[in-house]
Amino acid sequence: MLQTPERAGLARRVPRAVWAWVRSAPGTYLWLLVLAATSFVVARMDPAALDWFLAARSTNIDQLTSHPVHALVASALWTEQADFPLYLVLFTLFHANAERWLGTWRWLTVAATAHVLATLVSEGVVAWGIVRGRLQADLADTVDVGVSYALAGVVAVLTYRFAGGWRWLYGTGVVVFYLVPLVTSHTFTDLGHFCAVLIGLCFHRFARGRPTWDPGLLWQRWRGRRGTA
Numbered sequence: 001m002l003q004t005p006e007r008a009g010l011a012r013r014v015p016r017a018v019w020a021w022v023r024s025a026p027g028t029y030l031w032l033l034v035l036a037a038t039s040f041v042v043a044r045m046d047p048a049a050l051d052w053f054l055a056a057r058s059t060n061i062d063q064l065t066s067h068p069v070h071a072l073v074a075s076a077l078w079t080e081q082a083d084f085p086l087y088l089v090l091f092t093l094f095h096a097n098a099e100r101w102l103g104t105w106r107w108l109t110v111a112a113t114a115h116v117l118a119t120l121v122s123e124g125v126v127a128w129g130i131v132r133g134r135l136q137a138d139l140a141d142t143v144d145v146g147v148s149y150a151l152a153g154v155v156a157v158l159t160y161r162f163a164g165g166w167r168w169l170y171g172t173g174v175v176v177f178y179l180v181p182l183v184t185s186h187t188f189t190d191l192g193h194f195c196a197v198l199i200g201l202c203f204h205r206f207a208r209g210r211p212t213w214d215p216g217l218l219w220q221r222w223r224g225r226r227g228t229a
Helices: 005-023 026-043 047-055 061-066 068-075 081-102 104-131 137-141 148-161 165-185 188-201 215-228
Strands: none
Touching: 005 026, 026 047, 026 081, 026 104, 061 068, 061 104, 061 137, 068 104, 081 104, 081 148, 104 137, 104 148, 104 188, 148 165, 148 188, 165 188
C-alpha cells in the first residue's frame, strides 16, 4: 500500500513532536525511565525475597543509620510494582510541568529537598517514638521506597504557577488534601507528605520571574468564541 504525502509527513512530525516534548523535561522522563526499569525488576522478583530486597533500599531507620546517602538515593529509584501506573500519570502531570516551568535544576532542587528533608523528619519522629516505647520496634526496618515525598513537594511549589485567586484555591486544596490523612491516620508517611508540601511551599523565590497561568482566561476565551459563533 502506497503512503500518501500527508501520511508520510505525519509519520515524520509525530516522532519529532514526541522527542521535543521529552526534551522539554528531560529530568522527569529520565527519572520515569529508571522507575520503569526498576519496577520491571520488582515485578519479576520472587515475592519471598522482595521485602528483604526493598527494605535494603528503603529510607527506614536501619538504612538511614548505616547507609544514609545510599538509602536516600536508592529509595527514590525504586517503587513497589503496584504503584508504578500511578507514578506514570502523576509524573507526567506534575513533575514535567514543574520542570518546564522552573527549569531542570530548580525543579530537581525542589524534588530532592522535599524527598530528603521530609524523610528525615518523618523517620526522626519514628525513631523518637521507638525510643519512647510508643511505636513498635519493627518500624525501624520497614519497607519505605518511592518518590511520593518528592511528588508532594513539586505539587506544592506549583501553587506559584497560578495567578491571582487561583493560587489560593490550588494551594489551599493541596494543603487540605495532604492534611486530612495526617489528622485521620497519624502515619509517618502522612507526616512526611505534609512536611514535603510545606517544604515545596518554601520555594516561592524560585517562582519569581516565571510566567503564571490564569485558568479563568480559558473560560473567557471559550465564552468569546461562543459569542462570535
